[in-house]
Amino acid sequence: xAARPLPDDLAGLVEAxxxxxxxxxxxxxxxxxxxAAERIFGFAAAEALGRTLDLITPERHRRRHxxxxxxxxxxxxxxxxxxxxxxxxxxxxxxxxxxxxxVGMVRDAADRVTGIVAVIRDETERWAEEKRLRQRVAExxxxxxxx
Numbered sequence: 839x840a841a842r843p844l845p846d847d848l849a850g851l852v853e854a855x856x857x858x859x860x861x862x863x864x865x866x867x868x869x870x871x872x873x874a875a876e877r878i879f880g881f882a883a884a885e886a887l888g889r890t891l892d893l894i895t896p897e898r899h900r901r902r903h904x905x906x907x908x909x910x911x912x913x914x915x916x917x918x919x920x921x922x923x924x925x926x927x928x929x930x931x932x933x934x935x936x937x938x939x940x941v942g943m944v945r946d947a948a949d950r951v952t953g954i955v956a957v958i959r960d961e962t963e964r965w966a967e968e969k970r971l972r973q974r975v976a977e978x979x980x981x982x983x984x985x
Contacts, residue, residue, distance in 0.1 A: 871887055878958065
């Protein structure tokens, strides 16, 4: 499915938002990739549009991702509209990211599912800080009293 242009008012909003907005068609091909997605993942829109979500999905997670994606496309239902999903992702340079996102179903006028939209936030730094804090707490708890 070819990328569909967004109405001007919606396109302006998607361009301005600080979180990544990624829309994929029923086959998982990227049709919308905003500037925040470029910043977070390192791929220019021209590099991402038309490619599948494998572009940012770590190889070890792809099977689970595609199984869930297929089920969502088949049923038109996702639990991640209200529940934030936290997963690893890949940056263009190959580095690992930690992202959090919610998704919504994209439907046409006849209520047929035409894709899925994800609003994604990079939480790599927050996740690393939480990991450092958990390690520090574990060290303190393991230390003998008075040390």
